[in-house]
Amino acid sequence: EAQVTQNPRYLITVTGKKLTVTCSQNMNHEYMSWYRQDPGLGLRQIYYSMNVEVTDKGDVPEGYKVSRKEKRNFPLILESPSPNQTSLYFCASKRGVSEQYFGPGTRLTVT
Amino acid sequence: KQEVTQIPAALSVPEGENLVLNCSFTDSAIYNLQWFRQDPGKGLTSLLLIQSSQREQTSGRLNASLDKSSGRSTLYIAASQPGDSATYLCAAEGAQKLVFGQGTRLTINP
Numbered sequence: 040e041a042q043v044t045q046n047p048r049y050l051i052t053v054t055g056k057k058l059t060v061t062c063s064q065n066m067n068h069e070y071m072s073w074y075r076q077d078p079g080l081g082l083r084q085i086y087y088s089m090n091v092e093v094t095d096k097g098d099v100p101e102g103y104k105v106s107r108k109e110k111r112n113f114p115l116i117l118e119s120p121s122p123n124q125t126s127l128y129f130c131a132s133k134r135g136v137s138e139q140y141f142g143p144g145t146r147l148t149v150t
Numbered sequence: 151k152q153e154v155t156q157i158p159a160a161l162s163v164p165e166g167e168n169l170v171l172n173c174s175f176t177d178s179a180i181y182n183l184q185w186f187r188q189d190p191g192k193g194l195t196s197l198l199l200i201q202s203s204q205r206e207q208t209s210g211r212l213n214a215s216l217d218k219s220s221g222r223s224t225l226y227i228a229a230s231q232p233g234d235s236a237t238y239l240c241a242a243e244g245a246q247k248l249v250f251g252q253g254t255r256l257t258i259n260p
Contacts, residue, residue, distance in 0.1 A: 082239070
């Protein structure tokens with residue numbers, strides 16, 4: 040089954056404790072992206088990757104890092120999480136100008 | 151900077167009605183426009199994708215149109231059902247990202 044998977048789905052952590060949210064797709068898509076969704080602000084892009092070893096900032100990259108060492112994986116790294124990074128995070132992937140497929144989301148709470 | 155607006159923010163209709171959800175965007179230089187459905191606390195499900203060269207797309211009871219010159223897209227839902235209750239999001243793609251509207255929260259009353 041073609042899908043985008045994210046882990047973990049739910050995470051509660053404390054300020055400053057490094058964490059990684061994994062994203063994997065099995066559709067051989069070149070493009071992958073991370074979004075966060077917040078009430079009243081909607082969905083906003085954090086980072087995206089056009090292909091392996093090619094990443095770029097989206098609209099809200101501060102406090103986040105990404106890497107794209109393999110085509111299928113695009114982890115999101117929070118090196119020192121803060122409470123304002125409490126949000127619902129989505130990973131997405133696509134090929135060319137086709138539709139974007141979204142993962143199930145990761146709900147992160149930083150206390 | 152692209153801005154996407156969806157009106158109304160919420161809509162409640164009785165079962166069986168046909169309805170239209172609206173989406174407007176400020177920059178007509180888009181690659182495509184995509185409609186999504188989001189159930190509470192869940193992920194996004196892609197409903198329809200309209201390429202910039204297309205005028206409309208249909209899938210079952212759903213029909214989406216695109217008018218780039220006026221910066222508008224509509225999602226038409228025919229014969230609405232309670233299972234259609236969800237938040238509907240439109241997103242304009244350009245410059246390697248999707249810009250989302252705030253969504254329309256749709257409630258279909260039995």
